[in-house]
Every structure is written in C-alpha cells, then in structure tokens.
Amino acid sequence: xxxxxxxxxxxxxxxxxxxxxxxxxxxxxxxxxxxxxxxxxxxxxxxxxxxxxxxxxxxxxxxxxxxxxxxxxxxxxxxxxxxxxxxxxxxxxxxxxxxxxxxxxxxxxxxxxxxxxxxxxxxxxxxxxxxxxxxxxxxxxxxxxxxxxxxxxxxxxxxxxxxxxxxxxxxxxxxxxxxxxxxxxxxxxxxxxxxxxxxxxxxxxxxxxxxxxxxxxxxxxxxxxxxxxxxxxxxxxxxxxxxxxxxxxx
Ligand SMILES: NC(=O)c1ccc[n+]([C@@H]2O[C@H](COP(=O)([O-])OP(=O)(O)OC[C@H]3O[C@@H](n4cnc5c(N)ncnc54)[C@H](O)[C@@H]3O)[C@@H](O)[C@H]2O)c1
Numbered sequence: 001x002x003x004x005x006x007x008x009x010x011x012x013x014x015x016x017x018x019x020x021x022x023x024x025x026x027x028x029x030x031x032x033x034x035x036x037x038x039x040x041x042x043x044x045x046x047x048x049x050x051x052x053x054x055x056x057x058x059x060x061x062x063x064x065x066x067x068x069x070x071x072x073x074x075x076x077x078x079x080x081x082x083x084x085x086x087x088x089x090x091x092x093x094x095x096x097x098x099x100x101x102x103x104x105x106x107x108x109x110x111x112x113x114x115x116x117x118x119x120x121x122x123x124x125x126x127x128x129x130x131x132x133x134x135x136x137x138x139x140x141x142x143x144x145x146x147x148x149x150x151x152x153x154x155x156x157x158x159x160x161x162x163x164x165x166x167x168x169x170x171x172x173x174x175x176x177x178x179x180x181x182x183x184x185x186x187x188x189x190x191x192x193x194x195x196x197x198x199x200x201x202x203x204x205x206x207x208x209x210x211x212x213x214x215x216x217x218x219x220x221x222x223x224x225x226x227x228x229x230x231x232x233x234x235x236x237x238x239x240x241x242x243x244x245x246x247x248x249x250x
Pocket of ligand 1 (some may be wrong): 012013014015016017036038039042062063064065090092093094118139140141142169183184185186187188190191211
C-alpha cells in the first residue's frame with residue numbers, strides 16, 4: 001500500500017513544517033524528492049531530515065512567485081532525477097491579521113503572489129514535464145472553505161487555490177494526471193504561532209473552535225498528502241480533502 005518506489009516528487013515550501021514532514025513521509029515510501037523553498041537554511045535542515053530518514057534528496061532555492069524560478073525548479077527535478085511524477089505545490093504565507101478596512105494593500109498582493117500566483121506558476125512549469133499518471137496536491141486550507149474575520153488575504157487566496165485545483169484537474173485528466181487540494185485546519189508549527197501573535201489571541205482561543213479540541217500535526221497532513229499522491233487515490237481528482245479535526249462540519 002502507498003508504495004512510492006521509483007517516484008520523483010517536488011515539494012515546494014519544503015523548508016517548512018508541513019513540507020518537511022511530507023518529504024520525509026514520501027521518501028520513507030520510496031520516493032526521491034526535490035525540495036524547493038525561499039529559505040536556504042530551512043531547505044538544508046529539511047534535506048538533513050530527509051537524508052536521516054534514508055531518502056534521496058536535492059534542494060533548490062527559489063521564489064515560487066517568480067515565473068523563471070518556477071521553470072528552473074521544474075527543470076532541476078528533471079535534470080537531477082530524469083522525470084517528475086508527483087508535485088506537492090505547498091509553499092504559502094499567512095500575511096497579517098487586520099479587518100478589510102485596515103488590511104494593507106501591499107500585504108494582500110504579497111499573500112496572493114505566493115499563495116495564488118505561486119501555485120499557478122508551479123502548475124504551469126511542472127505539468128508539461130509530468131509523467132502520465134502523475135499526481136498533484138495543492139495546499140489550500142479550511143481557510144479556502146469558510147470566512148474568518150481579519151485574514152482576508154489568506155482566506156481569499158486559499159479559496160482561489162481550490163478554483164485552480166478544479167481547473168487544473170479538468171485540463172490534465174486526459175493525460176491521466178490527477179490534481180487535488182488538501183485543506184488543513186490549524187496545524188502545530190511556525191505558521192500558527194505567527195497567526196496567534198498577529199491576532200493577539202492565545203492558542204487556546206483557536207483550539208476551542210475545533211471539534212477535536214486541538215491543532216493537527218504536520219504528520220496528519222502528510223498522511224493525507226501521501227494517500228492523494230499514491231496510486232491508491234487513482235479515481236480521485238479535482239476535489240479537496242479536509243484534515244481539519246471536524247472544523248468544516250461545525
Ligand atoms: N500551518 C497551518 O496551520 C496551516 C493550515 C492550513 C494550511 N496551511 C498551508 O500549508 C502550507 C505549508 O505551511 P506550513 O505550516 O508548513 O508553514 P511554514 O511557514 O512552516 O512553511 C512554509 C514554507 O514556505 C516557504 N515560502 C514562503 N514563501 C515562499 C516563496 N515565495 N517561495 C518559496 N518558498 C516560500 C517558507 O520559507 C516556508 O519554509 C502553506 O501553504 C499554508 O498556507 C498551513
């Protein structure tokens with residue numbers, strides 16, 4: 001089950017909590033990974049984690065919102081490993097917390113440049129190089145399904161990721177390539193610590209809104225991504241899947 005032997009995967013946001021854990025999870029199933037991130041120190045730490053798990057890894061420092069750099073990381077995967085089978089299109093930023101009337105326009109544009117333009121550019125660069133039967137997972141969020149006061153840039157960007165996912169899935173279904181999105185609720189790690197700080201609210205305030213009463217872990221997201229990227233998900237495309245502790249249901 002969930003065998004990834006011989007598969008080549010690209011993970012963007014590979015220096016972050018979810019990207020790193022997912023990369024380790026993929027190599028444990030036999031995949032080789034190219035990690036892409038803006039942050040070179042974080043990339044190096046993730047590469048160490050992958051190697052410590054016995055995996056084969058390459059890194060590429062790139063800004064996913066830059067078209068030439070997106071093309072370059074896709075080409076790097078082909079140059080290093082000969083092909084691309086799997087793509088975890090995951091890099092994202094949270095932006096500030098402020099009501100719409102106070103939300104800085106440049107911050108809105110910045111969140112969109114990474115979370116929407118970056119996801120679009122990743123697909124634009126990677127899809128032409130993907131093998132038949134490949135699979136993509138874009139990282140959306142429960143923030144792509146519901147509203148939340150104070151996070152307009154992030155909320156709007158993650159709704160857009162679901163629209164991009166549906167469109168991409170329809171465009172490449174004929175090549176046997178599947179495209180889905182994952183929608184995590186708050187997950188332990190840097191991003192939620194930042195959102196708590198920006199919102200001036202303690203972790204408990206966020207946890208109290210979650211039916212399971214706690215944040216998820218990066219591993220719980222990685223488990224879903226692994227399944228969606230695997231051949232076990234062969235009839236699943238164009239949809240989103242939550243890993244949200246019951247959040248969407250409440
Ligand atoms: N953490 C959560 O609670 C949560 C919940 C739902 C969805 N998500 C989404 O999951 C994804 C991963 O988040 P995470 O929790 O691992 O956060 P993280 O901050 O730990 O990781 C994000 C990574 O993306 C990288 N990055 C940012 N801008 C980039 C750019 N322009 N080009 C290349 N890399 C860039 C960062 O350097 C960082 O390493 C994001 O898309 C995020 O929106 C996170």
